[in-house]
Structure formats: C-alpha cells, structure tokens
Amino acid sequence: MLGARVLGDWASYLIYLLFSAAIAGSLLAGSFVWSRFFHRSLRTGKQKSRAFESGVSAGGFQPSNFSVNYYLTAMLFIVFDIEIVFLYPIAVNLDMLGAFGLAELAVFVAILAVGYVYIWRKGALEWH
Numbered sequence: 001m002l003g004a005r006v007l008g009d010w011a012s013y014l015i016y017l018l019f020s021a022a023i024a025g026s027l028l029a030g031s032f033v034w035s036r037f038f039h040r041s042l043r044t045g046k047q048k049s050r051a052f053e054s055g056v057s058a059g060g061f062q063p064s065n066f067s068v069n070y071y072l073t074a075m076l077f078i079v080f081d082i083e084i085v086f087l088y089p090i091a092v093n094l095d096m097l098g099a100f101g102l103a104e105l106a107v108f109v110a111i112l113a114v115g116y117v118y119i120w121r122k123g124a125l126e127w128h
Helices: 002-037 068-092 094-122
Strands: none
Touching: 068 094
8 A cells, every 4th residue: 555655746746747748849839830930030042052251251260279278268268167066075974074074074075185286297287
C-alpha cells in the first residue's frame, strides 16, 4: 500500500510535467507552422541571400584575432570564480560541520592558493 501512496504523491508532478511538455511542444509546433505558411519574409530571393552589414556591402576590412591573453584571463576567471560555488555551502554550514568542515575548508583553500601561486609564478597574470 505504501508504493501506491508514493506513486499517488508523484502522480501530480508527472501530470504537471507532461502537461507542461505538451504546451511547450504545441507552442513550438505552432510557431513553426506559422512561420512556414504565414510569414512572407522567409521567402528567399537574390536580394535576400546577400549579406547585409549596416547598409554597406560586406567585405574589405577583416578584424584581427583576439590576443591569447584575453582567453587566458577568461579561463582563469572562470576557474577561480567557480570556487565560490563550492565555498559558499561550506561557509554557510560551517557551524554545523564543526572541525571537519573547517579542515575541509582549509584544504580546499590551500589547493586554490597553490594554484594561484603557480599561475602567478608562471606569469599568467601579467599582461604583456
């Protein structure tokens, strides 16, 4: 009898999920039908297939590639920014975790500090 009650509790969630998926699917299918049959600007022609760039024909000036320093800085930001996602739950529950939580936090921050010192010594934080 317990299994039927648990299934009954989850049945409303399953119905909601199926109903939401049906609505999303019907809206997606409806927008596809609308765009194919009723929207005239999708019809292509010689003028439509040409590139449009602020009223000027595309071509000529090609911008240079970005420096690798931008990508390196972005990757380092992501790596050291994601640490907050892991530090926040430990910091919020530190009183509940006690000494074990404090030791875990210290090890995690030490690993991050080693990584930070490594990239600092390698010169990854210097802008050339």
